[in-house]
Amino acid sequence: MKKYFIFIVVLTFLIFTPITNLFSKFGTAWGPASFKTNGERIYFTSTSDRGTKITYRGGLGMGMMMMYGRLTCASCHGPSGRGGKHVMHMHVMDAPDIRWFALSEGENEHREGEGEEGHEHEHGEYTLEIFKMAVIEGKHPDGKPLKKEMPRWKMSGEDLTDLADYLKSLP
Numbered sequence: 001m002k003k004y005f006i007f008i009v010v011l012t013f014l015i016f017t018p019i020t021n022l023f024s025k026f027g028t029a030w031g032p033a034s035f036k037t038n039g040e041r042i043y044f045t046s047t048s049d050r051g052t053k054i055t056y057r058g059g060l061g062m063g064m065m066m067m068y069g070r071l072t073c074a075s076c077h078g079p080s081g082r083g084g085k086h087v088m089h090m091h092v093m094d095a096p097d098i099r100w101f102a103l104s105e106g107e108n109e110h111r112e113g114e115g116e117e118g119h120e121h122e123h124g125e126y127t128l129e130i131f132k133m134a135v136i137e138g139k140h141p142d143g144k145p146l147k148k149e150m151p152r153w154k155m156s157g158e159d160l161t162d163l164a165d166y167l168k169s170l171p
Helices: 002-016 019-023 038-045 073-077 100-104 128-137 157-169
Strands: 055-058 084-088 091-095 109-112 119-122 151-154
Touching (some): 038 073, 038 157, 073 084
Antiparallel strands (some): 055 151, 084 091
């Protein structure tokens, strides 16, 4: 009976402990060769090939994701960067399209806000500095704050540039 109990405890531990904590110093089960660029790695794992720490504050106020997972860009904006409506921890979110050309194209404006009316935010050419304002400072180019659901990320300038380059590569 005792062996059966120990077996169940160990099995439960293995099932409910994230694989990321068991096999990777980067906090992800994906190996270093899983991503073509550091920017892609940052987008999907919120970790850097450089070993520099990428953290965030804010967001939905839930701290780390369930099962010790990491909140990542892909968590909200999806694997393609196109965003869209989805539910995260019983909260409906409408994440914007963050592919670089989508941020830069057209009239250089986008709508954000609750309901149909939203708020329009205009900007000129989309630059790394504007991207930094959004990702690091949580602000639109006009200085108004982004939605509270958007975490304020802390990462090195090199990692931010790598992330921007990845978003530029998305079709």
